[in-house]
């Protein structure tokens with residue numbers, strides 16, 4: 001497989017990161033400084049149907065397509081997501 005143009009960006013630091021799933025609406029609300037996919041420059045939209053993935057340090061965001069294309073290459077470990085409503089239904093009291 002040829003080297004993907006999207007990997008020409010500065011993305012080496014993303015290797016083996018823990019990644020949280022989220023959506024465009026949440027990014028717009030909680031992390032408005034994240035504007036584009038770090039790989040393909042797809043723009044973040046205020047849209048809950050647009051999936052995004054962010055590393056724990058929240059320094060960038062990755063669109064759904066790039067996440068799918070590169071998750072094995074980068075060894076990403078997917079987390080449950082932060083502050084995501086469908087993750088807190090039921091009572092897991094500690």
Ligand SMILES: [Zn+2]
Nearest residue numbers: 037040063066
């Ligand atoms: Zn992308």
